[in-house]
Amino acid sequence: xxxxxxxxxxxxxxxxxxxxxxxxxxxxxxxxxxxxxxxxxxxxxxxxxxxxxxxxxxxxxxxxxxxxxxxxxxxxxxxxxxxxxxxxxxxxxxxxxxxxxxxxxxxxxxxxxxxxxxxxxxxxxxxxxxxxxxxxxxxxxxxxxxxxxxxxxxxxxxxxxxxxxxxxxxxxxxxxxxxxxxxxxxxxxxxxxxxxxxxxxxx
Amino acid sequence: xxxxxxxxxxxxxxxxxxxxxxxxxxxxxxxxxxxxxxxxxxxxxxxxxxxxxxxxxxxxxxxxxxxxxxxxxxxxxxxxxxxxxxxxxxxxxxxxxxxxxxxxxxxxxxxxxxxxxxxxxxxxxxxxxxxxxxxxxxxxxxxxxxxxxxxxxxxxxxxxxxxxxxxxxxxxxxxxxxxxxxxxxxxxxxxxxxxxxxxxxxx
Numbered sequence: 001x002x003x004x005x006x007x008x009x010x011x012x013x014x015x016x017x018x019x020x021x022x023x024x025x026x027x028x029x030x031x032x033x034x035x036x037x038x039x040x041x042x043x044x045x046x047x048x049x050x051x052x053x054x055x056x057x058x059x060x061x062x063x064x065x066x067x068x069x070x071x072x073x074x075x076x077x078x079x080x081x082x083x084x085x086x087x088x089x090x091x092x093x094x095x096x097x098x099x100x101x102x103x104x105x106x107x108x109x110x111x112x113x114x115x116x117x118x119x120x121x122x123x124x125x126x127x128x129x130x131x132x133x134x135x136x137x138x139x140x141x142x143x144x145x146x147x148x149x150x151x152x153x154x155x156x157x158x159x160x161x162x163x164x165x166x167x168x169x170x171x172x173x174x175x176x177x178x179x180x181x182x183x184x185x186x187x188x189x190x191x192x193x194x195x196x197x198x199x200x201x202x203x
Numbered sequence: 204x205x206x207x208x209x210x211x212x213x214x215x216x217x218x219x220x221x222x223x224x225x226x227x228x229x230x231x232x233x234x235x236x237x238x239x240x241x242x243x244x245x246x247x248x249x250x251x252x253x254x255x256x257x258x259x260x261x262x263x264x265x266x267x268x269x270x271x272x273x274x275x276x277x278x279x280x281x282x283x284x285x286x287x288x289x290x291x292x293x294x295x296x297x298x299x300x301x302x303x304x305x306x307x308x309x310x311x312x313x314x315x316x317x318x319x320x321x322x323x324x325x326x327x328x329x330x331x332x333x334x335x336x337x338x339x340x341x342x343x344x345x346x347x348x349x350x351x352x353x354x355x356x357x358x359x360x361x362x363x364x365x366x367x368x369x370x371x372x373x374x375x376x377x378x379x380x381x382x383x384x385x386x387x388x389x390x391x392x393x394x395x396x397x398x399x400x401x402x403x404x405x406x
Contacts, residue, residue: 090378093296116382132400135385164385172382173242179319179375182338182367182400191402196386197335199394 001054002036003060004123008153012036015044015067043069050076050146057083057097061104072108076143080114082177090174098137098170110144112170113151116180118190124154132193136163137170162196204257204401207240207326211356213265215239218270226383239317253279253349260286264307280304281347283317285380293377301340301373309324312346314339318353319383320391335396339366340373365399387389
């Protein structure tokens with residue numbers, strides 16, 4: 001995502017606990033070559049208009065806290081994470097990571113999206129046999145508008161993005177992870193999408 | 204489903220706690236006119252080759268138990284139920300109703316299916332703007348073959364049915380219910396499906 005957004009003209013800074021680490025920078029060579037910078041989490045968040053959480057769901061709240069709750073105030077926070085427990089079940093079975101993040105950082109404007117697709121498909125929605133659907137969940141309409149434009153920059157056309165409503169609907173996106181895993185196992189690939197097929201009468 | 208299967212030539216018996224109840228029979232008039240019969244649960248199961256659980260997920264195990272566990276031995280048990288708690292969350296958040304039924308009636312051959320679509324779509328898959336996907340989960344391959352033929356009788360072509368694997372994969376089908384509710388709210392209809400869109404390279 002960092003590389004794709006940099007290519008689309010955005011200034012992208014990755015937050016890292018070890019921003020100078022040589023091995024980490026080697027792994028990020030493609031992104032760095034594309035203009036992406038690396039900084040400590042607080043610096044990365046301080047100058048950002050939009051913060052993206054792409055950490056494992058079980059580590060997300062502490063990772064975001066390391067950037068400082070105050071720094072998130074008013075910012076759009078795109079959350080694409082899902083958390084699993086050690087048995088492969090959801091780490092947030094009764095609610096969602098998106099809701100936990102919104103509750104923990106109430107002044108951030110959280111938008112849950114992209115957690116229903118694999119990371120390669122996130123930036124290559126045209127790689128499928130046909131169009132598929134991604135979802136938005138969040139309490140702030142402007143923040144969802146920003147999220148929609150950022151999805152467009154990754155290649156997701158507006159008619160492939162379905163706004164589900166408030167942040168509580170993140171639960172549906174995250175709970176889908178178990179069906180996602182089942183489908184991936186059945187077809188032998190993570191690189192698939194799902195498309196919402198409406199009733200014929202809905203035109 | 205009863206009416207649709209009767210129309211396809213199957214002998215269908217609905218299990219009811221009050222099989223002679225006039226009001227219940229009035230509500231079932233279409234099914235009865237189509238040749239569907241009504242009997243007490245034990246009688247309905249006793250003569251059946253295939254048993255279908257279409258009761259609310261919170262009541263399914265007791266409903267099936269009322270027919271007698273012994274009567275389910277060796278039978279294909281199609282489970283299309285999903286259970287919700289009073290807050291709209293899943294009644295089986297840590298596993299699935301399908302697994303609970305299989306564990307409770309270990310000699311039944313449980314197949315989970317159709318719980319990802321609304322009851323009207325179950326019998327009218329052609330009512331959408333395009334093809335959609337339904338899923339099978341179960342430990343018995345022959346039972347899943349029977350399930351596939353019964354789905355075909357409802358109008359689901361073989362290439363719209365995806366076998367996810369064992370009964371533990373019922374979890375994915377049931378957990379999808381929360382995304383289903385979110386999509387239904389967003390598009391204003393329960394009459395939609397989802398289609399698995401594979402990678403282009405997969406042909």
